Amino acid sequence: xxxxxxxxxxxxxxxxxxxxxxxxxxxxxxxxxxxxxxxxxxxxxxxxxxxxxxxxxxxxxxxxxxxxxxxxxxxxxxxxxxxxxxxxxxxxxxxxxxxxxxxxxxxxxxxxxxxxxxxxxxxxxxxxxxxxxxxxxxxxxxxxxxxxxxxxxxxxxxxxxxxxxxxxxxxxxxxxxxxxxxxxxxxxxxxxxxxxxxxxxxxxxxxxxxxxxxxxxxxxxxxxxxxxxxxxxxxxxxxxxxxxxxxxxxxxxxxxxxxxxxxxxxxxxxxxxxxxxxxxxxxxxxxxxxxxxxxxxxxxxxxxxxxxxxxxxxxxxxxxxxxxxxxxxxxxxxxxxxxxxxxxxxxxxxxxxxxxxxxxxxxxxxxxxxxxxxxxxxxxxxxxxxxxxxxxxxxxxxxxxxxxxxxxxxxxxxxxxxxxxxxxxx
Numbered sequence: 001x002x003x004x005x006x007x008x009x010x011x012x013x014x015x016x017x018x019x020x021x022x023x024x025x026x027x028x029x030x031x032x033x034x035x036x037x038x039x040x041x042x043x044x045x046x047x048x049x050x051x052x053x054x055x056x057x058x059x060x061x062x063x064x065x066x067x068x069x070x071x072x073x074x075x076x077x078x079x080x081x082x083x084x085x086x087x088x089x090x091x092x093x094x095x096x097x098x099x100x101x102x103x104x105x106x107x108x109x110x111x112x113x114x115x116x117x118x119x120x121x122x123x124x125x126x127x128x129x130x131x132x133x134x135x136x137x138x139x140x141x142x143x144x145x146x147x148x149x150x151x152x153x154x155x156x157x158x159x160x161x162x163x164x165x166x167x168x169x170x171x172x173x174x175x176x177x178x179x180x181x182x183x184x185x186x187x188x189x190x191x192x193x194x195x196x197x198x199x200x201x202x203x204x205x206x207x208x209x210x211x212x213x214x215x216x217x218x219x220x221x222x223x224x225x226x227x228x229x230x231x232x233x234x235x236x237x238x239x240x241x242x243x244x245x246x247x248x249x250x251x252x253x254x255x256x257x258x259x260x261x262x263x264x265x266x267x268x269x270x271x272x273x274x275x276x277x278x279x280x281x282x283x284x285x286x287x288x289x290x291x292x293x294x295x296x297x298x299x300x301x302x303x304x305x306x307x308x309x310x311x312x313x314x315x316x317x318x319x320x321x322x323x324x325x326x327x328x329x330x331x332x333x334x335x336x337x338x339x340x341x342x343x344x345x346x347x348x349x350x351x352x353x354x355x356x357x358x359x360x361x362x363x364x365x366x367x368x369x370x371x372x373x374x375x376x377x378x379x380x381x382x383x384x385x386x387x388x389x390x391x392x393x394x395x396x397x398x399x400x401x402x403x404x405x406x407x408x409x410x411x412x413x414x415x416x417x418x419x420x421x422x423x424x425x426x
Contacts, residue, residue: 001032007326008035015319015335019397020214022050022207023292023309026235027323028242030302034327036235040311042204044214055190055202055232056308058293059286062231065178065241066162067105067259067270072181075255078169081105088165093136095161096144103148104158104165105270106263110146113155114139130223132164152265156228159270163227174226186244188237194230196222203232204310206290209395211371211380214311217290218375229288235306242297242304245282271297277328285316294320303327315397338392338401340384348385352404356417363404363414372402 008027012035022040026033038050073079079088081101086094088101095111103109140157163174170177175193183191192200206217222230233241248256260282262273271282279300286293292309294316305323307316325332349365356363362373364380370391371380382394389405392398404414412419 001029001034004327005034008323011322011326011332011335012037012319015322016314018335018337019313020311020395021309021313022204022311023056023307023314024050024052024054024235025319026052026239026304026306027327028239028304028306029327035323041207042202042310044205044207050204050310053190053202053234053236054204054308054310055192055200055234056204056293056310057194057206057229057286057288057291058231058233058238058308059225059229059288059291060156061284061286061293061295062225062227062229063159064270064284065182065231066159066166066227068182069166069177070101070105070162071251071255071259071269073166073169074258075251079165081258085109085161085165088169089161090164090168092133093141093161093164095141096148099144099148101162101165104162106267107152107154107158108149108264109155109158110144110148110150110153111140111155111157112142112145113153113157128221130221135160135224152263152267154267156225159228160224160226166227178231183237185250186237186240188233188240191231191233191237194222194232200232202234207311208290208379209312209381210378211382212395218379220289229286233308235308238295238306238308239304242295242306245297246299246302277324277330281324283320292316296320296324298324312396315399318397318399338386338398341386343385351412354412354419356414356419358420361414361417 012025016039020040024038025035027035036052038052038054040050042048042050042054070081074081079101083100084097085099085101085104086097089095099109140160146153166177167174172180178193194200207214208217244250259269260273262268266272266274271284274281279298281296281298283294283296290311292312292314294307296305305320307320309316322332345365345368348370352370353363353365359376360374364371364373370383372383373380383391383402384394386392386401389403391402391404404412407413407418
């Protein structure tokens with residue numbers, strides 16, 4: 001076991017020397033700590049560094065808790081996951097009757113997905129005062145884009161609706177139901193639901209890079225994340241959650257089997273399932289402004305990997321998968337950054353700079369450096385060329401590189417949007 005510890009320590013330390021990581025990494029096997037360390041700042045403003053008890057936003061890792069709460073209600077026969085979700089929602093927020101609770105849990109509802117650049121949700125609406133009815137009517141109450149059950153489309157709306165369903169069926173607020181029926185029974189005393197207002201003990205602030213400076217992440221109202229995100233937790237509490245899923249004592253075996261059953265695109269209910277290394281892995285990530293988290297569970301081998309971060313420096317998939325490789329005696333590549341290639345400033349400006357989507361996707365050359373500019377010019381993400389039409393972030397590790405390249409019509413595109421040289425930055 002000591003040899004594994006040394007290999008983990010060597011790889012993790014080498015990887016983190018490349019990136020300015022804020023967060024916690026914890027690796028457990030059969031109840032033993034193989035690696036555990038905290039990095040960077042919980043609060044730059046007050047000079048408080050992260051420690052192993054720091055509390056982090058876990059973003060979409062929250063979905064597994066929402067899904068588990070639904071399974072608790074199913075076990076109590078308070079709802080039927082195979083029946084129309086409309087039956088369990090308030091009267092003022094009915095959706096297409098062909099969409100079942102199962103479709104919401106498995107991201108196969110076909111509901112309209114407003115998580116894109118064109119909608120003004122992430123750049124504007126989710127910074128405003130929260131109104132459940134207005135949010136539902138404006139972004140969710142739309143005709144399904146696809147027939148339910150026919151395709152996988154990861155969509156936060158599914159889990160927003162599940163949270164409102166939990167409230168309607170149980171008669172408790174979502175946060176109270178999660179606390180009373182999951183957190184307290186598991187003694188997860190350092191976990192909470194962030195509503196954007198309450199003070200949360202040991203909470204790490206979220207940070208991003210603007211140019212080469214570390215700044216606080218853009219404000220967004222966490223109330224809009226209900227069910228799909230907004231849970232805060234610690235590595236210690238999340239290990240308690242892991243043991244709950246491993247030991248399968250809170251629900252019947254029938255309910256656990258349904259919870260862990262793989263649906264379209266390897267998605268279960270709030271977790272992804274993959275068969276790797278000859279065993280089963282259940283995992284989920286969380287990715288939002290200033291948040292980068294990942295958790296891998298190998299129940300048969302009793303392995304739990306937790307990565308929590310309050311900045312965007314690392315790619316938790318790359319680090320988590322490398323840790324898994326080491327634990328399973330699989331060779332892993334030495335950590336490295338993408339190699340930069342030289343492109344003249346004139347070519348960068350002529351071919352790549354311009355507006356791809358007004359006030360949302362802008363590429364600019366500023367003082368000889370290339371930036372992907374977001375939020376009406378309020379956030380500047382430095383990128384650099386690593387190949388023909390391929391670009392990497394300067395301060396964040398990426399697996400999926402940015403592509404800025406010509407389409408079949410010879411037009412430059414970024415995220416599928418065509419550059420419009422006539423549009424000026426607004």
